[in-house]
Amino acid sequence: MKRGLIVAAGEGVPPRLLQALADESDLVYAVDGGYRHCQAAGIAPDLLLGDMDSLGIPPEETGVPFERLPCEKDDTDALYAARRLLAQGVERITLACALGGRLDHMLGNLGVLCFLLEQGAAGRIVDSRCCAEAFAPGEHTLKKEGYNLFSLFPLEGACEGVCIQNAKYPLERYRLVMSFPIGVSNEFLLGDARVSFESGKLLAIRLKI
Structure with missing residues (x-):
């Protein structure tokens, strides 16, 4: 089963845990400010994507392949990342740094789990204290x-x-x-x-x- 990791811009997880999640994944996508969590864990994501409103630096300076999304769109950045991973043949997707911070973003990330379920894929949100499925x-x-x-x-x-x-x-x-x-x-x-x-x-x- 092909595995993917989406690193969002919510509250961070310990770098050691994030590195372990990346090690077990075939593809790692950083969503906008989630790139900073990847940096802290020494992870080079396969793709940086988002509207770049929380990245803090021009995406060109990251040295990572990136896809800039419009600010006005129907999908959240995390949902777009999930769709893109599914299109790459990924069947199990983990979201990290997807809890805490803004409550609306956290609920939106739980919605991504619903979306993955409807697509017949396995999804979970993981941090240092919990796992949501x-x-x-x-x-x-x-x-x-x-x-x-x-x-x-x-x-x-x-x-x-x-x-x-x-x-x-x-x-x-x-x-x-x-x-x-x-x-x-x-x-x-x-x-x-x-x-x-x-x-x-x-x-x-x-x-x-």
């Missing part, structure tokens, strides 16, 4: 992998028939809605948790506390 109906394993907690949210409308197993707070065929966030702060037990649901789109966030 979007799931389609079916059965899924939430790997513990050093995480302590996990939270579940419906991404569009309600998630029907939600079941949670091997967790402190199990559920059985529950209708999960955003107005009653019962899925927040569940706890892993000894191993991986199992989640299934029948309809909707589900956001799963694993956290280290």
Whole structure:
């Protein structure tokens, strides 16, 4: 499976983690000010793209291939980067430095996970404390992998028939809605948790506390 990494301009992640994510990726795209995070981690991205409003220097000075996007457009820079990676045959996309900072940008990046799910690709947002993934109906394993907690949210409308197993707070065929966030702060037990649901789109966030 071909892997891609999008480095956004949100709150940075530790350079060592960003380097590890880059090492496991076939293509690395820096989105606008995300180039500075790449610099701090010693990463030379394959492409710098965006409207360059948060880069801080002319893109020509980076020495990296770049694509300047118009300021007025329908796609966010991160969504455009995701589309471009899919066009390159990438099937699994990680977003880093995509949380914190502006709340609207963070929600937009969660929207990128929805987009990737609809395209049949795997997507995740990773930082030093959490990993966010979007799931389609079916059965899924939430790997513990050093995480302590996990939270579940419906991404569009309600998630029907939600079941949670091997967790402190199990559920059985529950209708999960955003107005009653019962899925927040569940706890892993000894191993991986199992989640299934029948309809909707589900956001799963694993956290280290």
